[in-house]
Amino acid sequence: MNLTILLSFLFVTVVAALASIYATRKKQQQTPVGFYLGNRSLGFWMIGSSMFLTNMSANQFIGENEFVYTTNMSVMAWGMSSVLAMLIVAEFLMPVYLKIGAVTTPDFLAKRFDVQTQRIVSVIFLLGYLVNLIPSVLYGCAVAINGIFRVDEWLGISYFSAIRLIVLIVGIVGCLYNVLGGLRAITITDVVQGIGMLIGASLIVWYGFRYLGDGSIRQGVETLTFSHREHLNAIGGPGDVLPFGTLFTGMLLINIYYWGMEQYIVQEALASKNLKESQKGIALAAVGKLFAPLLLNVPGLIAVHLYPGLDNTATVFPRLVSDILPPVFIGLVAAVVFGGALSTFNAGLNSTGTLFTMNLFRPWLERKGRPADEHRLLRSGKTLQIGVTIAAIVFSPYIMYFDGGFYNYLQKVSSFFSVPVFTIMVVGLLTRKVPPLAAKIGITFFATVYTATQFLFDTGFHYLHVLAILFLVTTALMLLIGRLKPMARAFALPQQPVLNNPPWKNRFGYYILLLVLMVSIFILFSPAGIA
Template identity: 50%
Template sequence: MNISALLFFLLFNGIIALVSWKKLFREKSKTSEEYFLGKRNLGFVLVGSLLFLTNINGVQFIGENESVYTNNMTVMAWGLTSVFAMIIVSEFFMPIYLRGGFITTPDFLEERFDSSTKTIVSIIFLISYLVNMLPTVLYGGAVVFNGIFDFSEIIGISNWSMLCILTCVFGLIGATYTLLGGIRVVAVSDSLLGIGLLIGGLSLPYFGLKVLGSGSLQEGLRIILSSNTSHLNAIGKSTDAIPFSTLFTGMILVNLNYWGMEQFIVQRTLSSRNLAESQKGIALAALGKLFAPLIINLPGIIAVHLYPRIANTAEVFPKLAGDVLPPILVGLVASVIFGATITAFNAGLNSSSTLFVMNIYKPYLQKKSQTSTINDYQLVRIGKRFQLFATLIALCIAPFIYFAKGGFYTYLQMVGGAFSVPIFMVIFIGFITKKLPAIAVKIGLFFFVICYVASQLLFDTGIHYLHVLAILFVLTSCIMLIIGRLFPQAEAYRPKENSGIDIQPWKERHYFHLILLVLMVLVFILFSTLGIAS
């Protein structure tokens, strides 16, 4: 183990913790809105940092570099097509959320349909976080951390045993952060981690290329551009990990749900002080996604040339970082991975407790006590208890992803599909219809989930799962619309304005959106047979 790197890791995290706690004790969260939404006064830099850092964690560093190493750059489509999804969310979804003063995305469903629809979707969200999002975040961070410092080899225990220990450490630290500070303290640490991610993330390809070129950066670039160029191709064939056709079917649906309806993501934008700051923050995060392949995917390309054969391909990223970076940067990269893991875990914890408290526990108390006024202190206290419960569930599941068929990245994508697209479907249908009844949404939800799970577990359709998601989206939407045509609501839905938030949009947004879309297309062309993959 590199002792110097470990010392630098402790130093960097000590600085971040000190700054975060100083901010915490200056601005303690006293109400539920302060604890869950950070007083709704975050500026666009913090909103953008939160969005980007919440999305970047050990899952991406391990899974995407492994996919690049074993296949090619097609996996980067997840991040690049996010740019288009984020623009749609910024332009159409955020005005609806902020105008309505919603704290959770299912709040819209209660206003549009009924309280039971909101409860059902909230439960689906919670199950998704407890069995999928939270465990995979902990597992991914633990794998990277163990790979960089070789703890299992030094201590002399199995990889799985070490992963059990590290997931517990990550989970307990993440829970402590969230329990004491809520979303505000996470936002402060994220801004510091963003700087570390930029420095450490970009330094890994630089030093990796120099090692590959025997000390010459230019020679390293020449090698990756002249041999094994098929790995540089991001335009996937039907046999690749991400066929290009899926970008226009299931992938866009998953990304729209992720950036526009996933509670742990949307909660970051709902924390902004107004619509303009929210839209600026989303644009800033989208710009970061355009440069993300340099940090998340290029190391996998370099590893193709440095390590022709790796027994465990999940170790591609941590092995490269430990081998090519100087100790101070190894410590910085480890700090960023650690911080990104804690950030994503915190986001899931905070959002799951928000969903539980605001959409399940609070309505239960109001119904039980026959009053609309509930003590804020009680809500925050229950929220913290639920975060402890969610942490324990995640800690029980995370280590066993080690045994998942096809690896944890496959587990993440396959399981996530059962929750993400049906939620997007019902909220989107609520946006575009005025008389669709609640019963149509409930039938559609159960139909979609049952059919998708059956297609993945009970029989082989021979169709890529992203195409299956798109087919079910269209089929289920048609079923719901037919029910709505036959049994429409008596009165058309009219949105209400429930907030005092300024919803004046960012005036220059269209210019920046156009630039982002052009850059997205250019990056795809660059990583294709028309560009460097020739």
């Protein structure tokens, strides 16, 4: 192992940790709100950086670059279309959450439907984090770190053993960081890591084009844009893995759910000082998504020219980094990948503790007539986090055997948990008399039918189109139940003056600019542009 790479990696990682320790040394985090929501004190820099870096986990580095290498740039649609979804969330969902003083996104369901619906959705979230999010983050980070440091070769062990070892180390470090620091420590580290990510992205593109062009950046750009042009197209055709039409069906639904209802993402925005800071933070995260292809997609394009016929396509990103960058910058990128993984892992663990403690354990204590003091709640949440970490460490190395590739694993599994919850949230937001019974039937119907379409029979439609069709059918079913058995009293949104809630005055100008840039990037990577 190159000593320079290791020292550079340790330097960046330690600087980020020390910044977090220094900034949180005087903060009180002995209550659930303090620990899980940072005492509702986050400004837009922390919110934007944390939301962006939480999304930019090692899964993205590995999965999207692998997709570009094997297919084309159509995978970019997930990130680019999320800009529109994020602006919808900032404008319509965040005011609702902050108005009711929500600690978790299912809190709205407790007020709109009933506590039982809130608990059902909380359990769904927890299952999603346990089965999909946390294990896949550990696995993606392990693949990237092993590819950069060649741990299997250095220690003379099998690839599987190296992945298992790295998963163990990352899991322990991440769990300790989360249990000891809480949300505020995570977000401060994310600001530092976000700066490192922008630097790392620029370095990869710069050195990648130089490497591709034998020392000439111009020649590298020309090689990328005039050879293998089929990989440059982000407008997926009907026969592609991600047809362009899915942007307007299931992909849009998943993106709105992800940025506006997924607890581990939204938790940073819920911890804002006020609505203005929350909206500005989400817009800042959207700016990051516009730059994300430099790390998530362009390396895969460069790899198409450098490594034809790779056996293990999941190693595209780490192999490129280790081949094109000087050792000191390899360590920086490794630290960025490690930091991104920790950010997502910690956000998932933090949200797991929040959902369990506030929505399941505390109500259970209250029903049993037992004291639900804050120290007991924190202790139980941290205990659960440790247990989830152990389970994820054991399971995550086996993701490599999933049929269809890593990125396919992520999207397929996440769909089981996302759009059913999205459906009942949307119906709850847009109606006033649909009863709790409709929410329970709706989520059960959606999950059952979607599972059948993926495992029992083939509909002939893309799974994202299936999600959109089921969304419409389930919505119609819930509205029918609401018509036949409406609530006796129409729902009215309660207001708890937890936060000052004036919106961001200048937001619409920035929103329009972000949308124009989003469309421009799609045009660039299309037959009308360089493809």
